[in-house]
Amino acid sequence: MRKFRIGLIGLGGMAGEHIRWMKAEDRFEIVAVSDVSEEALAKVGEQLGIAPDKRYSDFARLIEDPDVEAVISVTPNNVHADIVHACLHSRKPFMAEKPFTREFEEAIPLLELYERQPVPAMIAFTYRYTPAFRYARELVREGKIGTVRSFSIQYLQGWGALPNNVPYLWRFNKEITGTGTLGDLGSHMIDMARFLFGEFEELSAQLHTIIPERHDPASGKMVKIEVDDFASFQARMTGDVMGVFQTTRNAIGSGNQHEVSIYGDSGTIHASTLNPDQLIWIREEAPGQLAKTVIDVPKHCKVTQYTDFTALLEGNVPDGIPGFMDGYRNQEILDAIVRASETKASVRL
Template identity: 50%
Template sequence: MGKVLNVGVIGLGDMANAHRRMIKELEQLNIIALCDVNKDLLGKVANDENVDKDKQYTDMEALIADSSVDAVISIVPNHLHAKVLELCIKHQKPIMAEKPFTLNFDEAEYLAKLYEKQPILCMVGFSYRYIPSFRYAKELIKENTIGQVRHIAVRYLQSFGAPIYEVPYVWRFNKSVTGTGVLGDLGAHMIDSARYLIGEFRSVASLMETFVHERKDPITGEMKKVDVDDYASFQAILENGVIGNFISTRNAVGSGNQHEVTIYGDLGTIHVNCERPTEIDICIKEETDQALIFRTKAVSEKYQRQQLEDFVALLTNNSSSDIPTFFDGYQNQKVLEYIIQSSQTGKTVTID
């Protein structure tokens, strides 16, 4: 099994529950410290995880500076992402950080300068790299199964923001806390999936729109202005001239968590959908007399890998090139920045 790594978890909201479950699945990770500004929630989770009183923090830097904490797992709102990373660089503490990398690209550039002087082990939570079908698709592309890739179509659709659900005003609709709306929330995953499967972005041309301009404050009952996007679409040129079409919204009634990618090559097509994680749709000519139609195939168990397994691998010097690192977070934020610029100017933007 190897050494057990003691981790501290910062941010104990809903998403932290999924991370806590993943930690429990791995014998190499052990939660010894927690941090949250909500003292009641902190106490409840600490009781569930048997965390000692002196390891229950309301100040994130105190947890990060704790010498008994080997690594940090951070699940805080977007406006705190950069601060957590900055403190981890300061205290040279390994971290698994959530996406989007930062609130904006200025924060990403600031962190890059700090990181260049004092690098740390850093993984960014681009979780769709751990969908078995996505991992299998990457191998098929590497093996040239569908020939030269010409274009891809990426969609990430959810429905919770649609007016029919009357979702109140929460932090995800506040630009000062979240940075962007659907673009940073779902679009960041689309960007990473394209980078993971195809390569770097070279240019983007985008459109962003807000559909629901006001939402009710659940505390005061007053209507508050929504200043982030409900919809984002963009075209892109990626490495080797591959063309990409991307669309994302949280206002697609009928969609659950529909992140899907279709990769079109000279010899065939691959389609994956995170809602069917162990299946892949593929259209290739396997026999001389076979019609070119889509067939659904089961994905082998060998492509299953839990996200935090890679964090352990990173911490124990057993990492692979597929682990999303600080660089991937930075590059992702750069693409987000240029998508915003393109939307504001109405022009195609080249990515340096």
């Protein structure tokens, strides 16, 4: 089987995960890398055996490189829009990290360009590939818990909590991120709701900053935090399915706790990243008698992100793949949440 020649943009922490995933799939060859850090370019370039002339400080040159067939972008939010634009302009297939853009205004011209000259595109909503979530989607579609009436989704991490004394990072810089926890973790919750239940129709929200300032190692001063580190919202989805969402980086004891509870007329499903290969199914076996079963996820639900990206590059569009429009819609909803929080009013989509 042929291998696709990949240009990798962004060589920070998450890039290592993407490199590992590509190696596991064994359908990709990284032929060029790009980063603003010369040190990172040299280090990762040597690790991957990338020739010095294929180590770009300017991502645009990597995208234009004729040896690069497809682009993987793993960068901070402030360059997402420019990278997607360059890929569309050069007609290069790509997988880009979430959130789609820093703010919704940046997404609008990208949609206009995509509609004129679409290319195979994937947004890295990784949790669509958590087996338990995929199986929950299948059970919901098969009507195993009857008509779905409501659900709750939360995504909790603890690394930003006060005892950890985390310094000022780019994730706290509004000019780079646009939003805080909302865009970082909340975008995954939004995508999971759309993946499971359909479109958002109306929402209300509250954004809050629990830790108002953090120490900046560069300046030695305390810096005011202008982005949220707690977000909660509720939504009405297609078919009057009601959802409640919360996310924070200040949940002590939570490592990477992304989970959903789905409530239907005849049962409940719980799925979580804490137990990705199983889910809990609660249903009535006899009048007044509830059965709670832990179910192993079947093999066909264990699909990887890069398996789907391979299929996309081969000209197929797998069911449930997070594409360009999923990124665009996600950004539209993020914008609605910000507006709902600022106006203290419900926003219709």
